[in-house]
Amino acid sequence: MEPTIYLFFNGNCLEAMTHYAETLGGEITGVFKNGDAPVAEDRMPGGDDLVMNMAMKLGNAMIMASDAPGQWYSKPQGFSVSIAPASIAEFDRIFSALSSDAQSISMAPGETFWAERFTTFTDRFGTPWMLNYTGSKAV
Incomplete structure (x- = not known):
């Protein structure tokens, strides 16, 4: 399942x-x-x-x-659609396309202790996204 x-x-x-x-x-x-x-x-x-x-x-x-x-719609909250691009170049391409006219970028793309590049944002359609490229930090 x-x-x-x-x-x-x-x-x-x-x-x-x-x-x-x-x-x-x-x-x-x-x-x-x-x-x-x-x-x-x-x-x-x-x-x-x-x-x-x-x-x-x-x-x-x-x-x-x-x-x-109308009244059936409610703003998404409490989740993100998470994508793991295969490279930094792919990360940048996807981020550019999905974040164009974004409603918000809650965490700009950057390095974290678990990933070479990570970001969270809500696109222009209202979908919350998380992009995570672990790169050399993969477990």
């Missing part, structure tokens, strides 16, 4: 997940929009273009997501 990350967005799920797939080398495996529901009563409020369910394969992991319209 493996956990699946499930993210909720405030109306920009398709844009966010497409950006993540392009940045991280993921593969979008399915997108089901509100308008795809065959029965109108099964649709969530907010319009046909909202994403009801979307899936992206990233390595051996699956990241799923949907829009959470």
Whole structure:
């Protein structure tokens, strides 16, 4: 059994997940929009273009997501999506792409006692991220 990350967005799920797939080398495996529901009563409020369910394969992991319209949406807290880039160059590329127009950068990229480079930030879509390149400090 493996956990699946499930993210909720405030109306920009398709844009966010497409950006993540392009940045991280993921593969979008399915997108089901509100308008795809065959029965109108099964649709969530907010319009046909909202994403009801979307899936992206990233390595051996699956990241799923949907829009959470209006009062259904709450700001993510208490977790981060953690990525371990394979090199400092890859770390810098991913950080640049995901932190562009970031809502906040809580810890700028830098060396720690456990990693050659580490950072935490919340991207423009509201997703909290943690990037960790251990490099020579790998256990």
